Amino acid sequence: MPAKNIVILVSGNGTNAQAIIESCHQSKINAKVCAVISNRPSAYALNRAKAANIDAICIDHELFESREAFDETLRKQIDEYQPDLVVLAGFMRILSSQFVKHYEGKMLNIHPSLLPLYPGLNTHKRAIENKDTIHGASVHFVTGELDGGPVVIQAQVNIAKDDTPDTLATKVAEKEWEIYPLAIAWYCDGRLTTAKDKLILDGKTLSRNGILYNEHLV
Template identity: 40%
Template structure:
């Protein structure tokens, strides 16, 4: 059974484009059924519409608080019978109740090798730390920011002379490759969340 996926965006949605492209393959286990943005001017909405994908805008500024916004977002997802949610540059912090409702069914990609360099400016953090390897992580979303159990990671070298821009570009290329891999693993049941741990087809990995 093919999973129905919603992608949440706030801007251009470059990772959204890689997911859309991947799901065009006949044997891919998921289809993008909806793209939702909290901003009406998000460029990714046009990209999704051009690909024939239904879109919706749930403007966060139109709600008195995060809970009311999340309730409206949940209604949109329910109306489209969504199975899995992918965050792709979605710049809103979701309420704990929303995250718990989608526990094990909501994914994010973060541009670092989590648990290293959580939060903002991970490339600057990596350069300041002097590491020689950096990368990106697809993980399950939990209420704590960038703390969900890992599904899959990819590494890139940190090269002499790198700045934030050059390192970010190298990581972004891996993000575009990796996110479809992680989504497919969850859609096929090859990776699932149990408690605070990702379980891979019969064996557990540390969260």
């Protein structure tokens, strides 16, 4: 199967982008990262892309008068690479419905909670305040509902009594670096498909919360 083209959207440090880039270089994902695009000039993820000889592009959202104008410019830039998959890796923008529809079925996001728990921000703080004992991360397809698209895979971590939002974030991030490349690999190998809001992996329909990750899952 020919290698797929991936475009990654980022806003910050880019550790998930780094995990994806390395997985592509190691042939764990049958794809090429064509570009890393950020809405923030200071995003360290752009440096990661340059170090890997990947196009690093900044489209500063603050230079646009409206969300729609920014999204349209972003869409045109993405489409120059003819991507098979668009990957949100810490992209801190709420995307317009028109933008989301344009990439329907081929845009993935990772969220630091066990969706549908804690959509939005401050997920680690919220989990601790609610005295949860389990937390985690979810990979999902992007839809018009914020963090509400169908889930592909989730990974869990235990919340210790002395965990802070920062220590919990570190635990969750380590799982994100494992499950995001895995889900992307499934998609690029044609194993993961979508049909009528359902996700199908290797011919089997996934549950609402996707697959629960373990280290032996490939």
